[in-house]
Amino acid sequence: MIAAEQLTKRFGGFTAIEDVTFEVAAGEIVGFLGPNGAGKSTTMRILAGVFPPSHGRVEIAGHDVVTDSLRARAVVGYFPERVSVYLDMTVAHYLTYVGEMKGLARREARRQSAAAMASCSLDPVGNRLIGTLSKGFRQRVGIAQALTGAPRVLILDEPTAGLDPEQVADMRALIRSLRQERTVILSTHILPEVEATCDRVIIIHRGRVLALDTPANLNRRLRPTSQVHVEVNGPAADVARALRAVPGVAAVEPQPSPDGAVVFTVCTAPDRDLREVLATVLTQHGWGLRELRRQSLTLEEIFLSLVTADSPEAKTSHETPRDLPA
Amino acid sequence: MKLLVICRRELHSYFGSFIAYILLAVFLLLSGYFFYSDLVFFVLFGGFTLATGLWQFVFLDMRLVAMLILPLITMRLFAEEKKLGTMELLWTYPVRDGEIVLGKFLAAWVFFLAMLLPTAIGPMVFHYWQPFDVAPVLAGYLGMLLLGSAFIACGLFVSSLTENQVVSAMVTYGILVLFWFITWNEEAGTHEVMRLLLGVSLFDRFFNFTRGVIDTKDVAFFAMFVTLFLFFTWQSLATRTWRGVR
Numbered sequence: 001m002i003a004a005e006q007l008t009k010r011f012g013g014f015t016a017i018e019d020v021t022f023e024v025a026a027g028e029i030v031g032f033l034g035p036n037g038a039g040k041s042t043t044m045r046i047l048a049g050v051f052p053p054s055h056g057r058v059e060i061a062g063h064d065v066v067t068d069s070l071r072a073r074a075v076v077g078y079f080p081e082r083v084s085v086y087l088d089m090t091v092a093h094y095l096t097y098v099g100e101m102k103g104l105a106r107r108e109a110r111r112q113s114a115a116a117m118a119s120c121s122l123d124p125v126g127n128r129l130i131g132t133l134s135k136g137f138r139q140r141v142g143i144a145q146a147l148t149g150a151p152r153v154l155i156l157d158e159p160t161a162g163l164d165p166e167q168v169a170d171m172r173a174l175i176r177s178l179r180q181e182r183t184v185i186l187s188t189h190i191l192p193e194v195e196a197t198c199d200r201v202i203i204i205h206r207g208r209v210l211a212l213d214t215p216a217n218l219n220r221r222l223r224p225t226s227q228v229h230v231e232v233n234g235p236a237a238d239v240a241r242a243l244r245a246v247p248g249v250a251a252v253e254p255q256p257s258p259d260g261a262v263v264f265t266v267c268t269a270p271d272r273d274l275r276e277v278l279a280t281v282l283t284q285h286g287w288g289l290r291e292l293r294r295q296s297l298t299l300e301e302i303f304l305s306l307v308t309a310d311s312p313e314a315k316t317s318h319e320t321p322r323d324l325p326a
Numbered sequence: 327m328k329l330l331v332i333c334r335r336e337l338h339s340y341f342g343s344f345i346a347y348i349l350l351a352v353f354l355l356l357s358g359y360f361f362y363s364d365l366v367f368f369v370l371f372g373g374f375t376l377a378t379g380l381w382q383f384v385f386l387d388m389r390l391v392a393m394l395i396l397p398l399i400t401m402r403l404f405a406e407e408k409k410l411g412t413m414e415l416l417w418t419y420p421v422r423d424g425e426i427v428l429g430k431f432l433a434a435w436v437f438f439l440a441m442l443l444p445t446a447i448g449p450m451v452f453h454y455w456q457p458f459d460v461a462p463v464l465a466g467y468l469g470m471l472l473l474g475s476a477f478i479a480c481g482l483f484v485s486s487l488t489e490n491q492v493v494s495a496m497v498t499y500g501i502l503v504l505f506w507f508i509t510w511n512e513e514a515g516t517h518e519v520m521r522l523l524l525g526v527s528l529f530d531r532f533f534n535f536t537r538g539v540i541d542t543k544d545v546a547f548f549a550m551f552v553t554l555f556l557f558f559t560w561q562s563l564a565t566r567t568w569r570g571v572r
Contacts, residue, residue, distance in 0.1 A: 011570050048418040051566050074420040084411030088342050101419040145415070209408045256371070 001025040001183040002047065007011030007056035009042050016042040017207040018235075020056070022201075025158045027179075027180050031198035032187035033303065039207040040187040041081050047185065048078035056239065060153055070179060074103060075145035081157040085141050087131030091122055094141065095148050102149035109148075116144040136167045143174070154178065156186040160193060172197050191300045192217060203306055210306045218302050227295040228266045228275055229255075236262040245282055248274050261290055328421045332429025333436070336403070340437050346399075353395045353441050360387035361448040377462040377538045385466040385536040388445065389529070392438075392474055393506070397436055397498035400481025401491045401495035403430045404559075423563045427482070427556055434478045442470060462538025469535020472548035476528055477502060479555035485561040505529065 002024040009016045017039035024030045032040050046053050052066040059065070086094055095116055099109025110139035117123055120140040125133055130141055139162065146154055159175065160168045174199050178184055188194060194201050195215055202216075203211040211218060232239050236254065239262055245250045248268050255263040268274050275292055282289045340346040364383040373379020407413040416426060449463055479496040488494050505528040526532050528551070531544045 011331075011568070045414070048571050050414055050417045051570065070422070072419045073418055076418065078415065078418040082411045082414075084415055086339070086412060087410070088339055089335075097331065097335055098419075101328060101416075101421055103328075103420055147412065 001028075001061055003059045003087050004043070004047070005057050007043065007046060007053045007058065009039075009051075011047060015207055017204075020204070020207070022202050022209065022212055024183055024185055026183050028176065028200065029055040029179055030185070031194035031200050031201045032185060032204065033189070033191065033201055034187075034204040035189055035307075038189075038204045040189075040204060041157055042207075043204070044081075044155050044185070044187055048155050048284075049073045050078075050182065053158045058181045062202050064126060069107050072214075075152045077149065077151035077154045079142050079154070079156040079159055081161070083135075083138050084143040085130050085138060085145065087177075088129065090127050090129055091117065091133075091141055091144075092126040095144055098148045102151075104149060105265050112148050113144075116147045119147060120144040121170070136163055139163060139171075143171070152182060154184045154186075156184065158188055159186055160188065160190070191303060192303075203303060205307050211302075215302075226255050226268050226272060228268065228278060229291065230264045230265075230266055230278060231257070231261050231291035232282055232288075232289055233261050234282075234285070234289050237301040238285070239282070239287060240264065242281055242285055243278065246274065246277055248272055248277075265295070272324055327434065328419075329425045332421075332426060336430055336433030337436060338458050340399075347417040349395050349398055352446055353391055356391045356394075357388045357445045358448060360384065360391070363444070364542065365448075365452070374411065376458055381462050381466055381538065382536045384449075385470060385532075386533055389468060389473060389532060389536075392470065393477065393499075393502050396434075396438065396474060396477040397481050397495045397502070400434050400478055400485055400498065401494040402485070403434060404411070404486040405489050405491045405494045409491075417566070423480050423560055427559045431478060431482055431556060434482065435475060438474045438478060439471075442467070442474070465535050465538045465540050468540060469532050469544075472545065473528065473532050474499045474537070476551045476555075479552040479559075481563065483555045483559045486559045502528070546553070 002022075004020060004022050006320060007020040020039070020043055022030075032043065034040050045051060047058055047060065047065065049065050049069050049072060057064060057066065058072075060072045060263050062073045063069075063075070065072045086097075092113060095113030096106070096109045097129070099112045099239065100106060102109075104112060117126055120143050122137070122140055122144055125137055130138060135139070139159070143156070143159060146156065160171045163171060171195065175184060175186065186197070198215070200212070200214050201218065202209060213221070230243070240252050240254065242265060243249060243266055249266055250269060251267040253265045253267070255265055257263040266274070266278065273294070279292055280288060350545070353492075360383050364387065367383070368376075370379040407416065451517055453460065477498075480501055481494070484498045484501070485491075485494045488497075505526070508523050508527050525547075529545050534541050534544055554566070
């Protein structure tokens, strides 16, 4: 549905993105992940037809966004990073205008604007001026604007930025509900968002694509060992010794413990599950087993390891990129 | 027609804000006052004909008021959308840049028409009591429409260059005043230079209309002026391909 080939965008001497290539299949939800300034918005804008790439090409539903721009734009609903809507219009009036701009006849535009308002829970504020609405509502007006005209492709640039937790949950549910009917590409710098909503992840950093895979595959690829988190009430040295003695255990790493308990991360060969064996060993010694849990890499860790491998300064100073959320 | 959708939205925006009504009121008050004082002058001191004794002054005065007001009307056309960020969204809709330019031009033009029409009330009342030849007045209004279109096209172009409305209005004033004063220093230039400047001076081109003379060359000049600035505007929108959104 979306095919981007070797996209490069330069502004004067500044290269915003370089050699970005990816494909998105119909019905897929793909997350575009990267720290601020990585080139997410630039890529999104090229996809949406705001400006053309310096090199490379993009096809949306078979239409080139530069040479066949009007047809490509007709299939796309775009939500810009900066929520920008006319403040002097009412919600209903604005969405009708958007429908007409997308080529609908007036009556159809009215009908679709009503539908978009319903799916974004905007009905109670339909007749209010957008300028008087709170940020959360304005954001939803922006999403409703993208949905108007039933575009097959949705390009959402940080759709949950600046919303409160409840609104974020609503927004994610809304995006998930679009699966199958729409192809969605959404950008974010918040990692759990991608885990919560996306089928695949494109990780971008300094204008280059670092990885493109499902969250599960990324996890497998980047993880040399399988890890188990163990929390035990017992003498630290003895526990460590006992854990190391278990066959199949590659390493035992002590972790900071909160309240007198001892905490270890036990590393084993990948795809080997030693949880039951570990539990038996610990209880046989009579130590109180508080927690035993298999750890999978969070996207945050995946992201960090990719980014650290990529950036020269990070290699020397081990500094965490500052833009990453805690 | 996307052009009309854009035009309708702009008009909604104009008539939804009180600033538009203030501009409308100031324009009508000033041009009404000028009509009154020009009429009093004509009655007291007279002249050979109405065309050169009255209408010429009425339209020359109205021209000044239009020059004062129109940049304030065109200043927001693109600057506001750039500031709000709505321009970016506009570019993602299946609409041509040309339709955006023409839609906005048309909206400002309709607003100008709404400003101009009530000024005809004075002459109409006058005509009711004292019938006169209306042809010179119609020629004057045609001139006003053409001159106004030129102002609007110029203001539209400047507005597409900046996201600051004050800058947009000021630069438009600068350009319009330059076109006004361009032929004032008659002694400085040679005869040939003067002829060239007279050819491009908006206000000298307007002068014939105020005396009731419609010259196709003048009409063609205004049409070209408007076309040129609309073309500039269109080109200015295209600069986003290498400049980015701002």
